[in-house]
Amino acid sequence: MALSEALQYIDTHFQRSVAGLQELVRIPSISTGADAGADGQVARAAQFLADQLAAAGLAARLVTAPGGGNPLVLAHPAAPRAAVPTVVVYGHYDVQGVEAVGWRCDPFAGLELEGCLWARGASDDKGQLWAHVKAAEALLAVDGVLPVNLVFLLEGEEECGSGALSRFLQAGGLADLAPVACTVVSDTGMYAPGRPSLTLGLRGIVFTTVTVQGPPQDLHSGLYGGLVANPNHLLVRALASLFDDSGRIQIPGFYDDVRLPSPRERAGYQALEQEAPDLLAGLGLTPTPGEPEFSLLERRWLRPSLDIHALRGGSARTVVPAQAAATLSCRLVPDQQPARVQAQLESFLRAQFPATTRVEFGPAHAAAPYTLDLDDPVVAPALRALQLGFGREPVLVREGGSIPISGTLAANTGAPVLFVGFGQLTDNWHGPNEHFSLADLRGGMRTAAALYYELAAAIGRC
Amino acid sequence: MALSEALQYIDTHFQRSVAGLQELVRIPSISTGADAGADGQVARAAQFLADQLAAAGLAARLVTAPGGGNPLVLAHPAAPRAAVPTVVVYGHYDVQGVEAVGWRCDPFAGLELEGCLWARGASDDKGQLWAHVKAAEALLAVDGVLPVNLVFLLEGEEECGSGALSRFLQAGGLADLAPVACTVVSDTGMYAPGRPSLTLGLRGIVFTTVTVQGPPQDLHSGLYGGLVANPNHLLVRALASLFDDSGRIQIPGFYDDVRLPSPRERAGYQALEQEAPDLLAGLGLTPTPGEPEFSLLERRWLRPSLDIHALRGGSARTVVPAQAAATLSCRLVPDQQPARVQAQLESFLRAQFPATTRVEFGPAHAAAPYTLDLDDPVVAPALRALQLGFGREPVLVREGGSIPISGTLAANTGAPVLFVGFGQLTDNWHGPNEHFSLADLRGGMRTAAALYYELAAAIGRC
Numbered sequence: 019m020a021l022s023e024a025l026q027y028i029d030t031h032f033q034r035s036v037a038g039l040q041e042l043v044r045i046p047s048i049s050t051g052a053d054a055g056a057d058g059q060v061a062r063a064a065q066f067l068a069d070q071l072a073a074a075g076l077a078a079r080l081v082t083a084p085g086g087g088n089p090l091v092l093a094h095p096a097a098p099r100a101a102v103p104t105v106v107v108y109g110h111y112d113v114q115g116v117e118a119v120g121w122r123c124d125p126f127a128g129l130e131l132e133g134c135l136w137a138r139g140a141s142d143d144k145g146q147l148w149a150h151v152k153a154a155e156a157l158l159a160v161d162g163v164l165p166v167n168l169v170f171l172l173e174g175e176e177e178c179g180s181g182a183l184s185r186f187l188q189a190g191g192l193a194d195l196a197p198v199a200c201t202v203v204s205d206t207g208m209y210a211p212g213r214p215s216l217t218l219g220l221r222g223i224v225f226t227t228v229t230v231q232g233p234p235q236d237l238h239s240g241l242y243g244g245l246v247a248n249p250n251h252l253l254v255r256a257l258a259s260l261f262d263d264s265g266r267i268q269i270p271g272f273y274d275d276v277r278l279p280s281p282r283e284r285a286g287y288q289a290l291e292q293e294a295p296d297l298l299a300g301l302g303l304t305p306t307p308g309e310p311e312f313s314l315l316e317r318r319w320l321r322p323s324l325d326i327h328a329l330r331g332g333s334a335r336t337v338v339p340a341q342a343a344a345t346l347s348c349r350l351v352p353d354q355q356p357a358r359v360q361a362q363l364e365s366f367l368r369a370q371f372p373a374t375t376r377v378e379f380g381p382a383h384a385a386a387p388y389t390l391d392l393d394d395p396v397v398a399p400a401l402r403a404l405q406l407g408f409g410r411e412p413v414l415v416r417e418g419g420s421i422p423i424s425g426t427l428a429a430n431t432g433a434p435v436l437f438v439g440f441g442q443l444t445d446n447w448h449g450p451n452e453h454f455s456l457a458d459l460r461g462g463m464r465t466a467a468a469l470y471y472e473l474a475a476a477i478g479r480c
Numbered sequence: 481m482a483l484s485e486a487l488q489y490i491d492t493h494f495q496r497s498v499a500g501l502q503e504l505v506r507i508p509s510i511s512t513g514a515d516a517g518a519d520g521q522v523a524r525a526a527q528f529l530a531d532q533l534a535a536a537g538l539a540a541r542l543v544t545a546p547g548g549g550n551p552l553v554l555a556h557p558a559a560p561r562a563a564v565p566t567v568v569v570y571g572h573y574d575v576q577g578v579e580a581v582g583w584r585c586d587p588f589a590g591l592e593l594e595g596c597l598w599a600r601g602a603s604d605d606k607g608q609l610w611a612h613v614k615a616a617e618a619l620l621a622v623d624g625v626l627p628v629n630l631v632f633l634l635e636g637e638e639e640c641g642s643g644a645l646s647r648f649l650q651a652g653g654l655a656d657l658a659p660v661a662c663t664v665v666s667d668t669g670m671y672a673p674g675r676p677s678l679t680l681g682l683r684g685i686v687f688t689t690v691t692v693q694g695p696p697q698d699l700h701s702g703l704y705g706g707l708v709a710n711p712n713h714l715l716v717r718a719l720a721s722l723f724d725d726s727g728r729i730q731i732p733g734f735y736d737d738v739r740l741p742s743p744r745e746r747a748g749y750q751a752l753e754q755e756a757p758d759l760l761a762g763l764g765l766t767p768t769p770g771e772p773e774f775s776l777l778e779r780r781w782l783r784p785s786l787d788i789h790a791l792r793g794g795s796a797r798t799v800v801p802a803q804a805a806a807t808l809s810c811r812l813v814p815d816q817q818p819a820r821v822q823a824q825l826e827s828f829l830r831a832q833f834p835a836t837t838r839v840e841f842g843p844a845h846a847a848a849p850y851t852l853d854l855d856d857p858v859v860a861p862a863l864r865a866l867q868l869g870f871g872r873e874p875v876l877v878r879e880g881g882s883i884p885i886s887g888t889l890a891a892n893t894g895a896p897v898l899f900v901g902f903g904q905l906t907d908n909w910h911g912p913n914e915h916f917s918l919a920d921l922r923g924g925m926r927t928a929a930a931l932y933y934e935l936a937a938a939i940g941r942c
Binding site: 221223225227233234235237238239240241242243244245246247248250251253254255257258259261265297298301302303304305306308314317318321323324325326327328329330331332333334335336337338339342344345347349374417418419420443 | 683685687689695696697699700701702703704705706707708709710712713715716717719720721723727759760763764765766767768770776779780783785786787788789790791792793794795796797798799800801804806807809811836879880881882905
């Protein structure tokens with residue numbers, strides 16, 4: 019059959035696939051920070067991918083979203099087939115900037131060493147999306163057609179907010195397609211090396227900054243200290259009231275909408291706990307007491323959290339400062355609503371300040387949590403594809419982080435999003451020495467090819 | 481008598497005195513910040529003053545303290561008289577840097593406008609020390625001798641910690657002098673314009689930074705949030721516990737050593753409250769509730785305070801930060817001991833953190849509060865001199881700020897320190913548009929000349 023031929027093709031041409039990924043990671047398509055957009059490298063990466071997808075046999079083009087921004091790469095079969103479902107593959111070709119120190123090699127040299135490719139973007143997300151590009155190429159090479167109407171939708175702004183893609187989707191950019199049966203996102207990590215994983219849920223987020231205004235200018239503390247309200251004092255007092263002694267979040271109503279997964283899903287996570295990689299011990303850290311009725315894994319995946327990321331107030335001189343600010347975020351789980359949590363957070367914090375204090379919130383951003391039902395028809399095919407791709411029984415997991423675009427994708431396609439990640443939590447995304455295992459690249463390509471077949475068989479024409 | 485002749489001389493030569501001060505303020509002798517010590521301007525200012533004191537008839541020289549630093553200007557009569565007391569005049573010729581914006585004129589042009597001299601250092605402290613230099617010149621011009629053995633001790637590091645002067649004093653730099661009867665410091669403000677003031681006390685200070693260590697590096701809050709201790713959370717919680725709802729400081733024992741002034745002294749301050757300039761209303765600020773049994777003036781002068789000056793933690797990204805820090809200080813009143821308060825503060829804060837948290841303190845600096853007894857023999861002569869100098873009944877005040885070198889001066893001379901300030905609280909020390917009223921310069925010169933006579937008469941040979 020065509021799938022086994024395609025898997026054969028993947029093996030035979032693997033070194034060429036590695037070489038292609040090396041070409042891709044050598045393009046420093048940085049979209050965020052000081053080096054963002056230097057020398058048109060973002061556009062170069064987009065064009066490289068469009069060319070590769072066209073060479074594989076798809077109709078590929080660059081699309082500028084309403085309002086501009088980095089180009090989207092859009093590719094699909096030149097002649098979509100009416101008899102097969104439409105599946106969107108999402109990925110991002112932009113990368114984070116690089117640190118001046120800590121890299122064992124040039125982050126844009128694409129060095130292959132110790133079975134891995136070492137480069138910025140190798141795992142996040144160029145290597146993962148590349149698995150889909152090369153799987154499509156293999157299937158088209160051996161069979162001339164794809165088992166589904168595969169639509170590549172690759173963005174260049176994931177590391178800086180996905181603005182262009184959001185505008186594109188909200189403007190009905192996918193409306194020309196046949197109804198989408200499923201979106202596949204390979205931009206997450208496996209539970210552990212060699213342990214293929216289907217991510218059933220990601221937490222949402224509400225991120226904001228609270229700014230407290232004090233005197234019109236910094237004042238001498240010898241003259242004004244204790245006489246006028248010090249915004250640093252008001253801020254620490256308000257922030258301290260967010261938690262009780264055990265660390266439980268004190269915002270009224272915060273936990274009201276939290277819904278635990280089904281006992282069956284939760285039992286799966288509890289079983290997984292036994293083989294949980296200890297992310298804390300490696301850093302010399304011990305866990306906080308937290309909620310004793312939940313395991314560490316459950317606290318990361320199933321419970322909401324709140325972190326103060328930044329404190330900024332005054333200066334290290336003897337002043338009553340003019341201003342103080344804190345940046346904080348909540349991670350959300352089903353069925354918490356970002357807008358509701360944001361309102362609860364702001365209203366709770368505001369109430370901690372004297373009525374006369376000027377307190378401002380923002381800039382803020384938010385994203386809803388995402389979960390896929392264990393019984394959704396796309397789950398079983400994805401598990402079979404992962405089993406075939408990596409040769410080991412896959413696990414069902416969640417993730418503590420957030421992929422804000424997932425909610426936008428789900429809302430604008432009306433279809434489930436499958437998070438099938440080929441990376442590892444230890445791949446050093448955003449840090450020095452990012453790398454991607456070539457075994458994971460091969461497993462990802464095999465999984466992707468199998469997934470298209472499995473989805474076609476399971477879903478049929480959507 | 482010689483004093484009236486000297487006052488006459490001061491009036492006659494006043495424009496020359498203004499011109500001399502203009503020369504002095506045109507030297508940008510910045511000792512702190514980015515512009516510190518540029519082009520030898522600090523040394524130029526020291527040399528200018530030594531030359532002026534020599535021209536007035538004193539033996540003047542520059543002294544390098546043990547361990548170096550900006551030069552001290554030391555001047556005294558070439559032939560000290562055995563029959564008169566020794567009086568030290570302290571001042572500082574270094575200045576703060578200047579802001580790029582906000583100045584109505586070049587801060588080092590020495591512009592005379594609207595009855596004031598506008599320049600960095602015009603009031604803090606070049607104009608005030610200049611009043612003493614020119615008073616000594618006038619007395620020597622009309623009488624050939626001074627009523628006291630006047631010792632000028634001018635430093636160039638007041639704005640950056642007085643390190644050189646402290647080392648000089650601690651190494652016995654004044655040991656060659658006859659026992660000092662009194663040190664005069666003109667580096668403070670009057671209670672209100674036209675209201676000559678004798679400052680009976682300054683608050684002390686304990687200044688430190690508390691640093692809380694978290695994970696070895698910033699961690700992703702989606703992976704680690706809520707699972708590991710967030711140093712921002714620990715810090716705000718600890719800092720919030722410093723105060724109760726009314727703002728009263730919660731450090732055990734903090735208020736134990738606080739001694740209120742005598743009922744007589746306090747009654748004076750209460751009378752003064754009626755004509756207190758409203759420093760808050762001008763900034764659009766209302767006072768905090770504070771301690772209701774004390775007036776605003778009493779809270780500034782007689783009560784200790786605690787201010788958090790700076791908060792620094794993490795970054796405005798979704799991290800559990802590696803570190804958080806706060807810089808804070810306490811203002812101290814008699815009989816609080818800096819070392820004791822520092823220990824109380826550190827021990828209280830440390831106890832707010834889990835035992836396993838790494839909490840560090842420092843760098844710290846401290847200075848004891850300073851007070852002069854209302855019945856000290858130097859008080860009455862100073863009041864008479866101020867009355868003569870400014871033509872209005874002086875008031876007894878305290879100040880909420882700290883002049884750390886005052887304790888060092890008192891300890892190393894064994895003599896009282898007289899704070900006779902000629903500046904105004906509105907002279908914009910350290911800010912843009914610093915200025916000094918020429919009326920205050922004249923009043924200061926007259927006061928200084930009278931003060932030397934009054935001290936000689938009151939104290940006799942010490």
